[in-house]
Amino acid sequence: MTEPFLHIEGLRKDYGIVTAVQNINLTVERGEFMTFLGPSGSGKSTTLYILAGFENPTAGDILLDGKSLIATPSHKRNIGMVFQRYTLFPHLSVGENIAFPLKVRRWGKAAIDARVREMLRLVRLEGFEERKPAQMSGGQQQRVALARALAYDPPVLLMDEPLSALDKKLREEIQHEIRRIHQETEVTILYVTHDQEEALRLSDRIAVFSKGVIDQIGTGPELYANPSTRFVAEFIGDSDFVTCKILSMRDGLADLSIGAGAPIAGVPVHGIATAGGTASLMLRPERLTLTRGTAPQAMPSLPAAVLDITFLGSNIHVAASTGSGETLSVRLPFGHPATAGLSRGDTVFLGFDPAGAHVFCG
Amino acid sequence: MALLTDTSSSAGAVKSRVVRQYNFAQTLPALLLILVFFVLPVLALLLRSVMEPEPGFGNYAELLGTTTYLKIFLNTFIVSALVTVVSLLIGFPVAWALAIMPSRLSTVVFAILILSMWTNLLTRTYAWMVLLQRTGVINKTLMGLGLINEPLPLVNNLIGVTIGMTYIMLPFIILPLYGVIRRIDPAILQAAALCGATRFQALTRILIPLAAPGMVSGALMVFVMSLGYFVTPALLGGTANMMLAELIAQFVQSLVNWGMGGAAALVLLVVTLTLYAIQLRLFGPARIGER
Amino acid sequence: MLLNFDRLGAWKWILLAITGLTAAFLILPILFIAALSFGSSQWLIFPPPSWTLRWYADFFADPRWLEAAWTSFRIAAIVTVLSVLIGLVASFGLVRGRFIGKEALRALFLTPMILPVVVLAVALYAFFLRIGLNGTTTGFVIAHLVVALPFSILSITNVLEGFDKSIEDAAVLCGAHPLEAKIRVTLPAISHGLFSAAVFSFLTSWDEVVLAIFMASPTLQTLPVKIWATLRQDLTPVVAAASTLLIIVTIALMLLAALVRKGLKS
Ligand SMILES: Nc1ncnc2c1ncn2[C@@H]1O[C@H](COP(=O)(O)OP(=O)(O)O)[C@@H](O)[C@H]1O
Ligand SMILES: [Mg+2]
Numbered sequence: 079m080t081e082p083f084l085h086i087e088g089l090r091k092d093y094g095i096v097t098a099v100q101n102i103n104l105t106v107e108r109g110e111f112m113t114f115l116g117p118s119g120s121g122k123s124t125t126l127y128i129l130a131g132f133e134n135p136t137a138g139d140i141l142l143d144g145k146s147l148i149a150t151p152s153h154k155r156n157i158g159m160v161f162q163r164y165t166l167f168p169h170l171s172v173g174e175n176i177a178f179p180l181k182v183r184r185w186g187k188a189a190i191d192a193r194v195r196e197m198l199r200l201v202r203l204e205g206f207e208e209r210k211p212a213q214m215s216g217g218q219q220q221r222v223a224l225a226r227a228l229a230y231d232p233p234v235l236l237m238d239e240p241l242s243a244l245d246k247k248l249r250e251e252i253q254h255e256i257r258r259i260h261q262e263t264e265v266t267i268l269y270v271t272h273d274q275e276e277a278l279r280l281s282d283r284i285a286v287f288s289k290g291v292i293d294q295i296g297t298g299p300e301l302y303a304n305p306s307t308r309f310v311a312e313f314i315g316d317s318d319f320v321t322c323k324i325l326s327m328r329d330g331l332a333d334l335s336i337g338a339g340a341p342i343a344g345v346p347v348h349g350i351a352t353a354g355g356t357a358s359l360m361l362r363p364e365r366l367t368l369t370r371g372t373a374p375q376a377m378p379s380l381p382a383a384v385l386d387i388t389f390l391g392s393n394i395h396v397a398a399s400t401g402s403g404e405t406l407s408v409r410l411p412f413g414h415p416a417t418a419g420l421s422r423g424d425t426v427f428l429g430f431d432p433a434g435a436h437v438f439c440g
Numbered sequence: 441m442a443l444l445t446d447t448s449s450s451a452g453a454v455k456s457r458v459v460r461q462y463n464f465a466q467t468l469p470a471l472l473l474i475l476v477f478f479v480l481p482v483l484a485l486l487l488r489s490v491m492e493p494e495p496g497f498g499n500y501a502e503l504l505g506t507t508t509y510l511k512i513f514l515n516t517f518i519v520s521a522l523v524t525v526v527s528l529l530i531g532f533p534v535a536w537a538l539a540i541m542p543s544r545l546s547t548v549v550f551a552i553l554i555l556s557m558w559t560n561l562l563t564r565t566y567a568w569m570v571l572l573q574r575t576g577v578i579n580k581t582l583m584g585l586g587l588i589n590e591p592l593p594l595v596n597n598l599i600g601v602t603i604g605m606t607y608i609m610l611p612f613i614i615l616p617l618y619g620v621i622r623r624i625d626p627a628i629l630q631a632a633a634l635c636g637a638t639r640f641q642a643l644t645r646i647l648i649p650l651a652a653p654g655m656v657s658g659a660l661m662v663f664v665m666s667l668g669y670f671v672t673p674a675l676l677g678g679t680a681n682m683m684l685a686e687l688i689a690q691f692v693q694s695l696v697n698w699g700m701g702g703a704a705a706l707v708l709l710v711v712t713l714t715l716y717a718i719q720l721r722l723f724g725p726a727r728i729g730e731r
Numbered sequence: 732m733l734l735n736f737d738r739l740g741a742w743k744w745i746l747l748a749i750t751g752l753t754a755a756f757l758i759l760p761i762l763f764i765a766a767l768s769f770g771s772s773q774w775l776i777f778p779p780p781s782w783t784l785r786w787y788a789d790f791f792a793d794p795r796w797l798e799a800a801w802t803s804f805r806i807a808a809i810v811t812v813l814s815v816l817i818g819l820v821a822s823f824g825l826v827r828g829r830f831i832g833k834e835a836l837r838a839l840f841l842t843p844m845i846l847p848v849v850v851l852a853v854a855l856y857a858f859f860l861r862i863g864l865n866g867t868t869t870g871f872v873i874a875h876l877v878v879a880l881p882f883s884i885l886s887i888t889n890v891l892e893g894f895d896k897s898i899e900d901a902a903v904l905c906g907a908h909p910l911e912a913k914i915r916v917t918l919p920a921i922s923h924g925l926f927s928a929a930v931f932s933f934l935t936s937w938d939e940v941v942l943a944i945f946m947a948s949p950t951l952q953t954l955p956v957k958i959w960a961t962l963r964q965d966l967t968p969v970v971a972a973a974s975t976l977l978i979i980v981t982i983a984l985m986l987l988a989a990l991v992r993k994g995l996k997s
């Protein structure tokens with residue numbers, strides 16, 4: 079087996095009595111785009127800062143090409159980073175900013191000039207060399223920061239919510255730039271964001287952070303189709319939850335019942351389930367079917383009363399309340415026959431495929 | 441592996457403690473300077489007030505029980521209060537005007553304020569000594585206008601000190617007050633006008649109350665600074681209205697009475713720090729001494 | 732209405748008059764002294780009977796005046812360097828550090844600014860008598876450093892708090908040693924704060940009278956002490972000449988400060 083490129087092992091960081099992150103285990107392949115996704119305060123930045131060497135871990139190790147980084151000071155790690163805030167050196171021009179890491183590495187003048195031009199071309203800012211950071215927009219500044227971080231060909235590039243200060247349109251534009259640059263340079267990127275859409279758009283794989291631990295690591299589709307915790311299910315894609323009762327379990331599948339309804343067999347189960355205990359059944363709005371009049375025969379379904387119908391362009395969104403008062407959402411394509419003449423208070427049946435749903439315990 | 445983890449963990453903890461101590465160590469040169477050449481000498485001086493000539497509170501009894509000294513306390517208070525009131529009366533309209541006048545005009549006034557603040561204290565005091573003397577421009581002008589027959593005694597008395605100190609304190613009240621008035625939303629006064637308030641009512645019921653915190657804070661600052669002033673009172677004031685700072689200097693320099701000097705210093709210190717604490721309590725850290 | 736200059740009506744003129752008079756009150760005495768320094772009257776009669784450079788000649792002919800000016804400059808220069816250096820290092824500790832008692836320490840560093848100078852002067856005088864520092868350059872420097880340091884710490888902590896440490900971190904990740912990052916990135920970025928710290932420190936020492944009066948000896952005195960001592964005897968026009976020179980230095984420093992500030996901005 080070959081040595082993994084970047085390996086994080088049992089990482090833990092305590093600030094006094096606060097544990098910022100714990101039990102972080104992660105392997106990143108060379109050239110991979112890995113995103114840390116999670117709400118604010120979940121420990122994403124802390125992990126990144128430990129990688130950068132600004133914080134020392136309380137426990138654990140980081141191996142790059144099989145060698146531990148822990149003892150190497152930040153300035154010798156040869157890692158690139160783009161920060162959440164604009165960190166261009168305010169007294170230096172754009173060109174001098176990009177040249178800074180090269181000057182520190184004592185490159186020759188000609189080599190520096192050539193490299194600066196190359197990097198400006200990479201981030202599409204040719205002709206901005208003489209500008210001062212204060213004369214540039216936020217998006218341009220972050221692109222220069224990216225050029226500066228890539229100028230010395232770091233094996234790993236860290237990005238801590240680099241686009242969070244930009245407005246939505248600009249953000250999407252620069253996301254495309256980042257993708258292109260990742261493909262062109264083949265640099266390994268560790269990217270932090272709290273925006274699931276951004277994570278899904280950019281990443282090869284996503285590590286979902288929650289309360290200082292990684293809940294799950296996988297590609298976007300994997301996380302969407304197979305969330306291993308309720309938190310991941312909630313964070314990736316839309317989801318609604320219905321309380322249910324576990325009847326029995328085998329091979330990771332559970333039989334369960336909802337209210338007084340008929341048993342539903344073969345739902346994938348996560349967490350420690352006990353027969354007879356209550357759990358949450360996760361249903362995604364776009365995977366529910368809606369029928370009127372009689373319950374569908376081919377699949378299990380729940381009776382519900384329509385609460386609200388919202389037209390959202392290509393979709394129609396129906397909110398309905400189950401017998402126990404829990405609200406479920408259904409997303410149907412515009413023009414779906416079941417929506418014709420549907421109005422509030424109508425009784426409908428919401429059907430689903432048990433194998434595509436998930437039960438979370440505890 | 442567990443061994444490795446353990447060492448790196450303790451190394452991490454040690455390193456952050458080291459960083460913290462390093463940050464504290466950075467303040468050590470300044471701390472040493474302040475402790476050795478500020479805190480220690482001042483405490484030593486205060487200690488002498490209860491140790492010399494013999495242990496006890498004799499110096500304080502004498503200081504607070506002698507009419508001459510009490511008069512000096514009273515005079516210090518009167519001069520400071522007078523300077524504060526005059527500064528405030530002049531400073532408020534000036535700060536108000538500065539806050540709203542076209543910037544081309546206000547730039548000139550600011551330049552004058554700053555030039556005045558940055559001009560050597562002795563130079564400014566000297567100017568008033570010359571202006572106010574018996575044969576000075578002011579007396580000559582007044583006599584030339586036929587307003588007086590004899591030169592007025594303007595220097596070495598209360599008038600001289602008040603003029604000279606007001607001259608020095610004015611920028612200290614105008615600048616902070618300007619900041620306060622600047623932050624008042626003009627729309628509030630428009631609203632007052634729409635509610636039917638006359639200009640005078642708007643001034644006394646809206647503008648002055650809104651500017652009051654700035655006035656009180658500036659006034660406290662000027663008052664505190666005046667209490668401890670030495671140079672201007674010494675040069676423009678008379679022997680009849682000596683102020684506290686001069687008394688302290690005299691105890692030490694002419695009378696070589698360290699006990700009394702220390703006692704007088706403590707009185708000044710306590711009053712100053714108390715007023716400063718009140719200022720802090722009421723208004724947060726003020727930018728005292730910002731030029 | 733009251734905060735709209737053009738809608739003040741008659742009040743506008745009242746306010747303008749008070750402001751104009753106050754500005755005149757503040758500037759005229761300074762101009763007056765400058766004018767008198769060129770006047771021929773020994774008794775400072777205004778307007779002067781004729782104009783002369785005699786008082787400047789007297790000033791430059793008297794080695795004691797020149798020596799005092801040189802002493803002032805020397806002390807102020809040393810105080811400036813020390814105050815900025817110590818203030819810079821302390822500010823890093825105060826802004827970046829996380830230790831118990833940090834705020835108390837900051838307050839302690841600023842107290843010399845609010846304490847009446849006369850108290851410090853008397854206290855230091857007593858202390859220096861004991862350790863033999865009265866009348867020495869070292870004594871002067873220490874005394875002025877104590878009152879200049881708060882201005883330095885105030886200016887530098889102020890800019891350092893406004894400086895995003897991530898920028899320095901970025902320089903470190905670019906490969907610069909932490910010290911190199913501070914010197915090549917942080918210091919240039921906060922240079923305007925360092926500059927105001929230097930100007931405040933210099934002027935604090937250069938203009939300082941009260942401490943100087945106590946520290947001075949017959950052989951070592953600063954310009955303000957010399958002026959003070961002269962004034963206690965008579966109002967000679969030489970003081971007017973010396974004062975005018977001081978004013979010129981002040982204006983030069985003000986202009987320099989304005990220029991540097993402008994230069995740093997662009
Ligand atoms: N310097 C610090 N001191 C104390 N607690 C900290 C510090 N930095 C981060 N934390 C805590 O660690 C947790 C994780 O923070 P962070 O890594 O910044 O989260 P994220 O980047 O995911 O928003 C938070 O609870 C935060 O309060
Ligand atoms: Mg973060």
